[in-house]
Amino acid sequence: MFELRHLAALAAVADEGSFGRAAARLGYTQSTVSQQIAALEKTAGGALFDRPGGPNAVRITPLGAVVLAHGRELLAKAEAMTAAVDRFQAGDSRIDIGTFQSVSSTLLPPIIRRLRDEHPGCDLRLVEAELDQPEVGDLDLLFFDGRPGGGTEYRKLLDDRYVLVARQGDFPAGPVRLKQLDGLPLVAYPPICDQGRMENALQNKGIRPTIVFRTAGNEALLSMVRAGLGAALMPLLAARGAGAFNPGLVADGNHSGAAAYLAGDQELLTVHELRPALPPREIFLLWKAGRTQSPLARRAIEVSVAIAADTTSALDSACPSDD
Structure with missing residues (x-):
């Protein structure tokens, strides 16, 4: 030889x-x-x-x-x-990442920027889907808004609390009581992922809003709120990603539990905390158990945890929960 x-x-x-x-x-x-x-x-x-x-x-x-x-x-x-x-x-390799829309528009952009700055030669591939069950498959990493399934390892990134998004004037400033949602016209997501769990939590409390429109699109949901079709129960991260509010611009400078924001010349919206609060949507980063990860995948996990912590702080500052 x-x-x-x-x-x-x-x-x-x-x-x-x-x-x-x-x-x-x-x-x-x-x-x-x-x-x-x-x-x-x-x-x-x-x-x-x-x-x-x-x-x-x-x-x-x-x-x-x-x-x-x-x-x-x-x-x-x-x-x-x-x-x-x-x-x-050194981190100049390829990783495939599964994501969903509110993560794609909020968490992922700063994560990608940091990884590309650190590793200019890295190859990042993204696949977006709204999954009812975590399906890691051949992906290196998967962002998922629900409890991890078997055969996976994970890091919890954040608790994404639910808020009520409505047109200005539809509700008084301040938190909205859950009982006020009973019979209320709502635009909503399809009853998959965490949406189904949230709606079950409302029903268990005897609260049954009237669902007048369902869509998987965050922007479409807010467009219908602005049009007056109904209010929306949204995770705060999804509301931010769809432009419902601008973190750092709180109307009238008060933290009364309802913050009003204007995007361009669109209808002014208010973001209300709920009392009592609904269980938050949990967002996790998953990967297949037992799979050897590349240095880039390991670094992506570290960066995701850091960005999620920064995002949580920004959301809490923009729309305090008053807990």
Whole structure:
């Protein structure tokens, strides 16, 4: 079997024309180079160099030329593989991430920016879907708004509390009592993911809003609120991602539990806390249990946890819960 270190010695002797200069280039003793060439000649089954002796340069034999040509290709491939492994270990690799719309519009952009700044050569692939059950499959990481299933490992990122989004003037400033939602016209998401659990929580309290429209789109939901079709119960992260409010711009500078915001020339909306609060939507980052993660995937988890903490602080500042 041909060994790379023997092929490297062959290339050095051919380039330098002597065993002594090849040894100096490689940082070996001349006897070590001679031993490596001898081992290579034994494997190849013949002499690889003519050795005229004295000051004359050694000359590669026809067999040596064949071995050298293929040996240089193997050495180049080994060098390329080493470089690729080094880039992989440094984070310049590919990861596939599953996401859903409110994460795509809020958490993921700063996560991606930080990863791309740290690892300009990384390859990030995103797949967006609204999943009722966590399906990691071949994904490296999956953002999911519900309790993780079996066969996964996870980090909890944040509790995303529910708020009521309505047109300005539809409700007095301040928190809205849950009993006020009974019979109230609501625009809502399809009853999958955490929406179904939230609606069950309302029914268990004897509260049954009137669902007048369902859509999976955050922006469509808010458009119908602005049009006056109904109010919306939304996770705060989804409301922010859809432009229901601008964190940092609280109407009238008060933290009374209802914050009013204006997006361009659109209808002014109010964001109300609920009393008592509904159980929050939990957002997790999942990956398949037992799967060896790349350095980039491990770093993506760390960055996601940090960004989620920053986002939670920003949401709490913009729309305090008054707990």
